[in-house]
Amino acid sequence: MDSIIVTGNGPLKGQIPIAGAKNACLTLMPATLLSEEPLTLTNAPRLSDIATMTQLLQSLGAEVTSMQDGQVLAMSSHDLDNHVADYDIVRKMRASILVLGPMLARDGHAVVSLPGGCAIGARPVDLHLKAFEAMGAELELKDGYVHAKAPGGLKGGEVVFPFVSVGATENALMAATLAKGTTVLKNAAREPEIVDLAQCLRKMGAEIEGEGTETITVQGVDRLRGATHPVVTDRIELGTYMLAPAICGGEVECLGGRIDLVGAFCEKLDAAGISVEETANGLKVGCKNGRVRAVDVTTEPFPGFPTDLQAQMMALMCTADGTSVLEEKIFENRFMHAPELIRMGADIDVHGGTATVKGVERLKGAPVMATDLRASVSLILAGLAAEGETVVNRVYHLDRGYERVEEKLGNVGARIERVSGS
Numbered sequence: 001m002d003s004i005i006v007t008g009n010g011p012l013k014g015q016i017p018i019a020g021a022k023n024a025c026l027t028l029m030p031a032t033l034l035s036e037e038p039l040t041l042t043n044a045p046r047l048s049d050i051a052t053m054t055q056l057l058q059s060l061g062a063e064v065t066s067m068q069d070g071q072v073l074a075m076s077s078h079d080l081d082n083h084v085a086d087y088d089i090v091r092k093m094r095a096s097i098l099v100l101g102p103m104l105a106r107d108g109h110a111v112v113s114l115p116g117g118c119a120i121g122a123r124p125v126d127l128h129l130k131a132f133e134a135m136g137a138e139l140e141l142k143d144g145y146v147h148a149k150a151p152g153g154l155k156g157g158e159v160v161f162p163f164v165s166v167g168a169t170e171n172a173l174m175a176a177t178l179a180k181g182t183t184v185l186k187n188a189a190r191e192p193e194i195v196d197l198a199q200c201l202r203k204m205g206a207e208i209e210g211e212g213t214e215t216i217t218v219q220g221v222d223r224l225r226g227a228t229h230p231v232v233t234d235r236i237e238l239g240t241y242m243l244a245p246a247i248c249g250g251e252v253e254c255l256g257g258r259i260d261l262v263g264a265f266c267e268k269l270d271a272a273g274i275s276v277e278e279t280a281n282g283l284k285v286g287c288k289n290g291r292v293r294a295v296d297v298t299t300e301p302f303p304g305f306p307t308d309l310q311a312q313m314m315a316l317m318c319t320a321d322g323t324s325v326l327e328e329k330i331f332e333n334r335f336m337h338a339p340e341l342i343r344m345g346a347d348i349d350v351h352g353g354t355a356t357v358k359g360v361e362r363l364k365g366a367p368v369m370a371t372d373l374r375a376s377v378s379l380i381l382a383g384l385a386a387e388g389e390t391v392v393n394r395v396y397h398l399d400r401g402y403e404r405v406e407e408k409l410g411n412v413g414a415r416i417e418r419v420s421g422s
Helices: 022-034 048-059 094-107 126-134 166-176 192-203 235-248 263-271 307-317 338-343 373-385 405-410
Strands: 003-007 012-017 039-042 063-067 072-076 109-113 138-142 145-149 158-160 182-186 207-209 215-219 227-230 250-255 275-278 282-287 323-327 347-351 354-358 367-369 389-393 415-419
Touching: 003 373, 012 235, 012 405, 022 039, 022 048, 022 072, 022 094, 022 166, 022 192, 022 235, 048 063, 048 072, 048 094, 094 109, 094 126, 094 145, 094 166, 126 138, 126 145, 126 158, 126 166, 166 182, 166 192, 166 215, 192 207, 192 227, 235 250, 235 263, 235 282, 235 307, 235 373, 235 405, 263 275, 263 307, 307 323, 307 338, 307 354, 307 373, 338 347, 338 367, 338 373, 373 389, 373 405, 373 415, 405 415
Parallel strands: 012 250, 039 227, 158 182, 367 389
Antiparallel strands: 003 389, 003 415, 039 072, 063 072, 109 145, 138 145, 182 215, 207 215, 250 282, 275 282, 323 354, 347 354
8 A cells, every 4th residue: 555755845846737626527527428429528637536437437338538648538428328326336436426417317217326435424415315306306215225217307496405515516407407497406506616517518508507606597408419628627736735835835836726716715825924826827825934823714615615625724734823723514524634643743632523723833754644535635734844754654545636746746846755565
């Protein structure tokens, strides 16, 4: 099993290219199931989760071809010959549930295993299922699988989400494009990935209004056509690499970055004393005045502070001047990185969904273990600021969401290497 070794060595300088968004790409890929014509995605990230979704789509009969070193995905679902998404694939990744809506909308039936993914608390799929029921689907949970059917096709309806869910919004949005009549999604998620999906579906011929707001209206059409669409910049990878110079000094330009993708995050960086400047090619981030200031963070749905940047922000706060309070309101059990940071000398006290971090002068390198995707990269960031060597174990989590971390950080001056275990 691979590990990553990081040795703290001071300021960083240079440019880091930001990949296409994992969460956007994982949503866009199942959209191919809505049409018999080809869907091509450009700016695709090269990640293990993308490979898993590729495997899932191929198991359903879709053709998926990876080109240009994985950055272009050419897909075609002209001949689906299977409507069962098997547990052995679905268990690896929660986004697998996103094939349910498209298959149900196009062919009127689907069987999809209940999904797996990172162990960061309960993330039930009941909101997805209630949305499909509102569109006339008949659902049965049996032996760990969702059996869904809509013999006469899905019908437009009103879907009111009791709380904001990105995945449920995406699944319902895709399904609604082929439903008969008008579907209104209320209390919909507003994330950039939702906007990106809607823009792609519109290129395919869908009639959608209101993406990026709390109410999305979809007028169903008879069929969708093919399209070519660039995957939006990954705002979580962007925020992660913006924290690299913040945590160990220097100045880094994140190519492809946009402030509108990380507005609430940038506000916290500004409060901490970190400069963020828009350039012609992205965002330039600098930290040249010693220790950053402690800031409090509460995770919220977009446009609030992203839960997927909470672990990385905690790593920064570990050496900040003062005490910060981080409140996690999206997922429970998402402070599993805290004990590992404490192994590196951090002063963190966790009570339920709140972590209090008292900044220390310097972290110390130590062997640590990644517990989930975002926790793994937070430990690498901490290692950049630590004295000595940090060994991050179980980095297979990392490869689900970050491509070529060692190369991207190494190119701006970090001392980082991957070693293969037995």
